[in-house]
Amino acid sequence: MTTETLVKVSLTVNGAPREMEVPARRLLSDALRHDLRLTGTHVGCEHGVCGACTVLVDGQPTRSCLVFAVSLEGSEITTVEGCCKPGGAMGPVQQAFQDCHALQCGFCTPGFITTITAYLEENENPSKEEAREAISGNLCRCTGYQNIVAAVQRAAEIKRGDDA
Amino acid sequence: MTTKLFGQSIKRSEDPRLVTGNGRYLDDLGHDAYEVAFVRSPHAHARIVDIDVTDALDIDGLVAIYTHDDLESRMGEPLPLLIPHPTLTHGRTQYALAMDEVNYVGEAIAMIVATSRYVAEDIADRVNVTYEFLPAVVGVEVARAAEHLVHDDVPGNVAAVMVQENGDADAAVDAAPHQLELELKIERSAAMPMEGKGVHAVWDDDDKSLLVHTSTQTSTSVRQAVAAKLELPVDRVEVVTPDVGGGFGVKIVHPWPEEVLVPWAAVRLNHAVKWTEDRREHFISSAHERGQLHNVRVGYDDEGRMLGLSVRFWHDHGAYTPYGLIVPIITSTQLLGPYKPGAYKVELNSMYTNTVIVTPYRGAGRPQGCFVMERTIDAIAADLGLDRTVVRERNFIQPEEMPYDHGLIFQDGRQLMYDSGDFPASLDKLKKLVGWDDFEAYREEARAEGRKVGIGIGCYVEGTGVGPYEGGHIRVETDGTVVVSTGLTSQGQGHQTMLAQLVGDELGVPFDRIKVTTGDTRRFKYAVGTFASRTAVMSGSAVALTARKVREKALEIAGHALEASPEDLEIVDGHIQVKGAPTTQIDLGAVAVLSNPLRYAFDEASARATQFAAPADPDKPPVAPGQSPGLEGTDYYSPPRSTFANGMHAVIVETDPLTADIKILRYCVVHDCGTIINPMIVEGQIHGGVAQGVGGALYERMEYDETGQLLNASYMDFLMPYASEVPEIEIDHLETPSPLNPLGVKGAGEAGVIPGSAAIASAIEDAEGFPIHSMPISPSELFHLRLRHQEGH
Numbered sequence: 001m002t003t004e005t006l007v008k009v010s011l012t013v014n015g016a017p018r019e020m021e022v023p024a025r026r027l028l029s030d031a032l033r034h035d036l037r038l039t040g041t042h043v044g045c046e047h048g049v050c051g052a053c054t055v056l057v058d059g060q061p062t063r064s065c066l067v068f069a070v071s072l073e074g075s076e077i078t079t080v081e082g083c084c085k086p087g088g089a090m091g092p093v094q095q096a097f098q099d100c101h102a103l104q105c106g107f108c109t110p111g112f113i114t115t116i117t118a119y120l121e122e123n124e125n126p127s128k129e130e131a132r133e134a135i136s137g138n139l140c141r142c143t144g145y146q147n148i149v150a151a152v153q154r155a156a157e158i159k160r161g162d163d164a
Numbered sequence: 165m166t167t168k169l170f171g172q173s174i175k176r177s178e179d180p181r182l183v184t185g186n187g188r189y190l191d192d193l194g195h196d197a198y199e200v201a202f203v204r205s206p207h208a209h210a211r212i213v214d215i216d217v218t219d220a221l222d223i224d225g226l227v228a229i230y231t232h233d234d235l236e237s238r239m240g241e242p243l244p245l246l247i248p249h250p251t252l253t254h255g256r257t258q259y260a261l262a263m264d265e266v267n268y269v270g271e272a273i274a275m276i277v278a279t280s281r282y283v284a285e286d287i288a289d290r291v292n293v294t295y296e297f298l299p300a301v302v303g304v305e306v307a308r309a310a311e312h313l314v315h316d317d318v319p320g321n322v323a324a325v326m327v328q329e330n331g332d333a334d335a336a337v338d339a340a341p342h343q344l345e346l347e348l349k350i351e352r353s354a355a356m357p358m359e360g361k362g363v364h365a366v367w368d369d370d371d372k373s374l375l376v377h378t379s380t381q382t383s384t385s386v387r388q389a390v391a392a393k394l395e396l397p398v399d400r401v402e403v404v405t406p407d408v409g410g411g412f413g414v415k416i417v418h419p420w421p422e423e424v425l426v427p428w429a430a431v432r433l434n435h436a437v438k439w440t441e442d443r444r445e446h447f448i449s450s451a452h453e454r455g456q457l458h459n460v461r462v463g464y465d466d467e468g469r470m471l472g473l474s475v476r477f478w479h480d481h482g483a484y485t486p487y488g489l490i491v492p493i494i495t496s497t498q499l500l501g502p503y504k505p506g507a508y509k510v511e512l513n514s515m516y517t518n519t520v521i522v523t524p525y526r527g528a529g530r531p532q533g534c535f536v537m538e539r540t541i542d543a544i545a546a547d548l549g550l551d552r553t554v555v556r557e558r559n560f561i562q563p564e565e566m567p568y569d570h571g572l573i574f575q576d577g578r579q580l581m582y583d584s585g586d587f588p589a590s591l592d593k594l595k596k597l598v599g600w601d602d603f604e605a606y607r608e609e610a611r612a613e614g615r616k617v618g619i620g621i622g623c624y625v626e627g628t629g630v631g632p633y634e635g636g637h638i639r640v641e642t643d644g645t646v647v648v649s650t651g652l653t654s655q656g657q658g659h660q661t662m663l664a665q666l667v668g669d670e671l672g673v674p675f676d677r678i679k680v681t682t683g684d685t686r687r688f689k690y691a692v693g694t695f696a697s698r699t700a701v702m703s704g705s706a707v708a709l710t711a712r713k714v715r716e717k718a719l720e721i722a723g724h725a726l727e728a729s730p731e732d733l734e735i736v737d738g739h740i741q742v743k744g745a746p747t748t749q750i751d752l753g754a755v756a757v758l759s760n761p762l763r764y765a766f767d768e769a770s771a772r773a774t775q776f777a778a779p780a781d782p783d784k785p786p787v788a789p790g791q792s793p794g795l796e797g798t799d800y801y802s803p804p805r806s807t808f809a810n811g812m813h814a815v816i817v818e819t820d821p822l823t824a825d826i827k828i829l830r831y832c833v834v835h836d837c838g839t840i841i842n843p844m845i846v847e848g849q850i851h852g853g854v855a856q857g858v859g860g861a862l863y864e865r866m867e868y869d870e871t872g873q874l875l876n877a878s879y880m881d882f883l884m885p886y887a888s889e890v891p892e893i894e895i896d897h898l899e900t901p902s903p904l905n906p907l908g909v910k911g912a913g914e915a916g917v918i919p920g921s922a923a924i925a926s927a928i929e930d931a932e933g934f935p936i937h938s939m940p941i942s943p944s945e946l947f948h949l950r951l952r953h954q955e956g957h
Contacts, residue, residue: 004224025282039192040185042409044358045443049879052358081185094183098175101844104852105656106182107358107409113183136888139879141358141410142656144851144916145887 007070013038014082024070028062029053031069032079040080040110044139051138054111055079061115080110083117092162093117096155097148104142111138116152125156169665169675170907173844176661177675187407190362190379190440197364197436198227200426201284203274203291204449205266208302208518208872209314210295212264215274220290225283228433229291230275230425232261238393239428243419247488251326252514254318257486258521260393260421266295267314267483268519269872270448272421277429277437300518300872304457304478307515314483314516323485323514328496330571331507336472340463344543349938350532350921352455352480352866353859355525356884357655359409360441361450363422365430373400376427379408381416382693383683384651389419390427401427405683411655412856413524414451416695417487447877452866453491453525455480456532460540463506468544468555473505475536478513482521489514491522491529493575494627499533500570500580501625502587502810503541503559508570518872524695526856527917534624535939538922542929552621552926553591553600560587563900575696576630578805584900584910585625585810590834593896594621598814598832610818617829618931620815622919627806628837628911629701629904635690636707638667638714639796642769644738644753646671646678648710650703651691653683657913658845659699663707665841666907670711671718672735673752690800697809697911700841705801705905713797718755721795725750725758756795761786807902809910811835813854813919817927824947826862826928828891836898838910846912847895853916855890860917861924863889865940 006021013036020035032038032055041064044052048063055064056078083091090098093113103109112135119126119134126134131152132145140148181187203215217229232240242257262273274291278284299312307314307321314321337343364377374396380386380403387403394401408415422439430437441450458477464470479492492512500508545555561568563586570580595601603619610617636650648667654660664678681687682703683694692702719730722740726733726748734743741749757773765771772778780786787793816830833850840846863883867875876882901908921939928946929936934953941949 023282033191034195037195038185039188042189042359043191044409045879047443047878047880050358079185080183084184088184090180090183094180097183098179101173101176101848103179103182103656104658104848105358105408105410106178106187107189107656109183110185132887136886139358139884139886141356141412141856141884142852143848144853144855144893145890146851146893147848149887 009070009073011072012076014078022069026069027065028067028069029064038079038081042107042110051111052108054114056114056118061118080113083113092158093155095158096151100147100151100154102147102151108140112148116155120156120159126152169668170841174661174665174842176658178660189359189407189409190377193377194364194436194438197438198277199281199284200439201276201288202272203288205269205271205273207295208269208300209298210266213296214294216292220287223287225279226287227277232259232263238395243486246486247490249489252324252489254323255485256315258484260425275425302517302868302870302872304480304515307517308478314518318516321516323481323516324489325513327511328572329509333472333474333507333509336507337461337463337474340471341465343463346460346543348458348536348539350454350456350535351940352452353864354452355412355414357410357412360446361420362440363426364438365427366436367430367434369434374427376403377406378423379415380405380418381411381653381695382418383653383685384691385693386418386423387685390424393424394428402686405653408655412526416693417451417523444877448874451521451523453522458536460536462540464544467558468548468550469558471506474509476511478515480517481514482517482519484521487523490575491524494529495533497572497574497580498530499537501537502561502623504561519868526914530626530918531921534622534919535922538622542926574627576806581805582808583904584902585836586900590812590836590898593898594812594814594834597896616819616821616931618817618927620923620926620930622923623812624918625808625810626915626918628697628809629807630696630698631803633800633802634702634706635800636710637688637798638710640752640756642753642756644677644751646673648707649681649687650707651688652694652699652703662841666704666708667711670708671715673738677738697913700909701807701905701911702801704907704909706799708906709801710797710799713799718795721755721759722750759795760793803904807904807910809837809915811915813923815923815927817931819931824943826943831891832894834896835915836900837912838902839899839908849912850895850916851893854893855885857917857920858890859885861921861940
C-alpha cells in the first residue's frame with residue numbers, strides 16, 4: 001500500500017492564517033489538536049454526541065469530530081484558545097466559568113465555552129431557562145450543569161459590561 | 165491578619181489553565197509518539213485458534229504487531245489481583261493480551277503500533293483472528309444457573325461467597341411480630357468520564373529510565389506495577405498523572421493492560437508510544453458497576469423498628485476480579501445506612517459473567533445498598549401505614565450513640581464504626597427544606613389539576629477517607645513561593661485549590677503564593693490514590709500536618725535571625741514577625757535562604773547564606789543537630805479507620821398519567837461531610853453526584869444481549885443526562901466534625917450519587933401507589949408496570 005495522499009488546506013484559525021497538508025480523512029478535531037497543536041479542543045465521543053470538540057466554523061458551533069479538515073478550505077475557525085482576550089487572559093465566558101465553578105475536570109469545558117460564546121452573540125441577556133436550553137446539546141459528567149447554567153448568565157453579564 | 169481560607173469559596177486556581185485550552189490531558193502529550201490501536205474480541209466467550217497478520221504487513225506506517233506470544237516472562241503472566249481476600253477463593257485476572265481464551269467483548273488480543281492512530285486502526289482491521297465459540301454467560305441469573313461456565317475451573321461461576329453476621333438475624337426475623345421479603349434489583353451503569361483512559365511512555369535508552377504519563381487515579385501504584393511487570397528497578401520508572409478528564413472510580417483500577425503494554429512497547433521499540441482510548445473502547449474494555457440482585461428478609465415490631473435483617477445478594481462481577489471484592493463488601497456494610505438493623509446477616513455472592521469487569525464507580529456499591537435499605541424501610545412504612553420519615557426516625561442511630569460499632573468489618577479491613585453524625589437533625593433539615601409535612605396539600609392541588617406527583621426520600625451513610633495513608637511535602641522557595649506536593653491524583657475535584665487553602669492557613673501565606681502538585685511520582689513517591697472520597701481527609705490532613713512542621717522550622721530559624729523566641733513569633737502574609745511588634749520581621753523566602761547554609765552563592769538571595777555573609781556562632785555546626793537543610797518538611801496521615809459522612813435526599817416527581825414520563829420537580833439534599841474547606845467545591849461535587857444519581861435512576865443502563873454484545877456502547881445509545889434532564893438541586897449542610905482527623909473533615913466526592921435511585925424510586929412509588937423494586941426505570945417500564953398493576957398482578 002502506498003503512503004496516503006496529502007491535501008493542502010488553508011484555514012483561518014483564531015484569526016491567524018494556517019496552512020496544512022493532511023490526508024483527506026483527517027478530522028478537523030485531529031488537525032487542530034495534532035497538526036496545529038491547539039489541544040484545547042477535546043474529543044469525547046468521536047461521533048458528535050458529547051459536544052466537547054465543538055469549535056466555531058464561520059461563527060457557527062460545529063462538531064469538529066464530524067468534519068474533515070480538507071472540507072473547510074477558506075473557513076474561519078475559532079477554538080477555545082480563540083475565546084481568550086488578546087494576550088491570553090480569560091475572556092468573558094471563560095471568566096464566568098471560573099466565577100461560577102462551572103467546570104470540574106475541564107474536559108468538556110472547551111465545547112461549552114465555544115457554544116456559549118456563539119450563543120451570546122444571538123442572545124445577550126438569556127433567562128435561566130434559555131441558558132439551560134442553550135447548553136443542552138453538550139454533555140458534562142462532573143458538574144450536574146447547574147453552575148454552567150449560572151455561568152451562561154454570568155458571561156452575558158460580563159460581556160455586557162465589557163461592551164458598555 | 166491573613167484572611168482565613170478554610171471555609172471560604174475560593175475560586176479554583178486550576179481554572180484559568182483549563183478554561184483557556186491550556187490544560188494538558190493525556191492525548192495532548194506525545195504528538196510525535198507512535199500510536200497504538202488494539203484488536204479486541206468481538207465475541208463474549210471464545211477460544212483463540214489462530215491470529216493471522218499476513219494481510220496487515222504491507223500497510224505503510226506499520227511499526228509492530230504484538231500478541232501474547234511476544235510477551236516475555238512477567239509480561240506474559242496474568243495481571244495482578246490488586247486486593248486479595250480470603251473468601252475470594254476463585255479470583256481470576258486477565259492477561260495483558262489474551263493468551264488462548266477471551267471472556268468478554270472488548271478483551272485485547274493484539275496490539276498494533278503504527279505511525280498514527282488512523283494507520284494503526286487500518287492495520288487492526290486486517291488482523292484475522294479465528295475463534296472457536298463458547299457459550300456466553302450473561303447476567304446474574306444465567307451465571308447463577310451455571311449451565312455454562314465463564315472459567316472452566318470456577319465451579320458455579322462463583323468467585324466468592326462472604327458472610328458477615330452480627331447476632332442471629334434469621335432467628336430475629338422469624339421471631340419478629342411482622343416480616344417482609346423483597347427482591348430488589350439494580351442494573352449496570354458505568355463511570356463514563358468524558359476523557360477515557362490513555363497512556364504515553366518514553367524510554368531513555370541511554371539513561372535506562374522510563375517516564376510514563378497515564379490518565380489514572382493512582383500514579384504511585386501504576387509505577388510499582390509497571391516496574392514489576394517490566395522487571396525494571398522501581399527507581400528507573402516515574403509515573404506522572406497529567407490533567408485527567410474525570411475518573412469516577414474507573415481509573416483507580418490498574419495496571420490496565422494498556423498501562424503495561426504501552427511502556428513495554430516503548431522500551432522494546434526505543435521510541436515514544438501513546439495510546440488514547442476511544443469511546444467504544446471505553447464502553448467495552450474499561451469497567452462497569454452497579455449490577456446486583458438482592459433478596460431481603462426483615463422482621464420488625466408494631467412501631468416499625470427493625471429487629472432482624474437478613475440480606476443475600478448476587479454481584480455481577482464481569483469476567484475477572486482484579487479489584488477483589490471491594491464493591492460487594494461496601495454494599496454489604498454500607499447498606500445499613502443511618503439505621504440500627506437489629507440482628508444483621510449479609511451474604512454476598514460474587515458471580516462471573518462474560519461481560520466487562522466490574523470495579524468501583526462513584527458510590528461503589530453504596531447506591532445499591534442504599535436502594536435496598538431504603539426500599540425496605542419504605543415497605544415497612546407501607547405495611548404499617550406509617551409516615552416514611554417516622555419509620556426512619558425510629559430506626560436511626562442517635563447522636564449520643566456515636567461512635568457506633570456495627571460489629572462488622574468494612575472495606576478497609578477495619579471495624580465498621582461510625583465516628584460522627586446527627587441523623588435526626590439531618591432529617592429535620594431535609595423535611596423543612598423539601599416541605600415534607602406540606603406535601604399532602606400539594607398532592608391534592610396537583611390531583612385537582614389531573615397531575616400525579618410523589619415525594620421520596622433516601623438516606624445514606626458513607627465511609628470516606630479510607631486508609632492506609634497519604635503524605636505531603638512542602639518546600640518554601642527562596643522567593644517565598646510555597647510548593648506543595650501530595651502523591652494522590654486529581655480528576656477535577658479542585659485539589660490544588662483545596663490543599664492550598666489548608667497550607668495558606670497553617671503557614672500564614674497568601675493563597676496565590678502556593679503551588680500544588682498532585683500525582684507526580686517525581687515529586688512524591690508514597691501514596692495510595694484518589695478514591696473513596698478520601699483526598700480532603702487523607703491528603704488534606706497530611707498536608708496540614710506537614711505545614712505545621714514547616715511552620716515550626718521556619719519559626720525556629722526566624723527566631724535566631726530576629727533574636728526572638730519562636731513562641732513570640734507569628735506568620736502573617738508570608739512574613740514572620742514578632743507578635744505585637746510587626747516591624748521586626750523577616751519574610752519566609754529569606755528564612756528559606758538561611759535554612760540552607762551555603763558555600764557557593766548563585767544569586768543575591770543565596771549570597772546571604774554563604775559563610776562570610778553574616779556572623780554565626782563559631783562553636784555551633786551550621787546545620788543544628790536534628791535539623792536538615794532547606795525550609796521543607798514531609799509528614800503523613802494514617803487514620804485508625806474510615807470517617808463516616810452522611811446525607812439525605814428528598815425528591816418530588818411528577819409522572820405523566822398517559823405517557824408515564826417521569827419528571828423531577830424538586831431535588832433537595834442535606835449533606836454532612838464534617839467541616840467544609842471550600843463550600844463551592846463541595847456543592848459542585850454534590851451537583852455532579854446527583855446528576856449521576858439521576859442518570860442511574862432514570863436513564864443509564866448497559867444493554868447486553870444474551871450473547872454478550874453490548875448493544876448501546878456509544879454516547880448516542882447510553883443515555884447520560886444532558887442539562888435538560890438534571891433538575892435544579894437545593895442543598896443544606898449540617899457540619900458534624902469528624903473526631904478522627906486534625907481538620908474535622910469527612911469525604912464529599914461520592915455522596916451526591918448514593919441515594920439517587922433510592923429516593924427517586926421512593927417518589928415514583930409514592931406517585932403511582934405500587935412498589936418499585938428495580939432501577940433504573942424508563943417511562944416504558946413504568947407504563948408496563950401500571951398495566952400489570954391495573955390487571956391485578
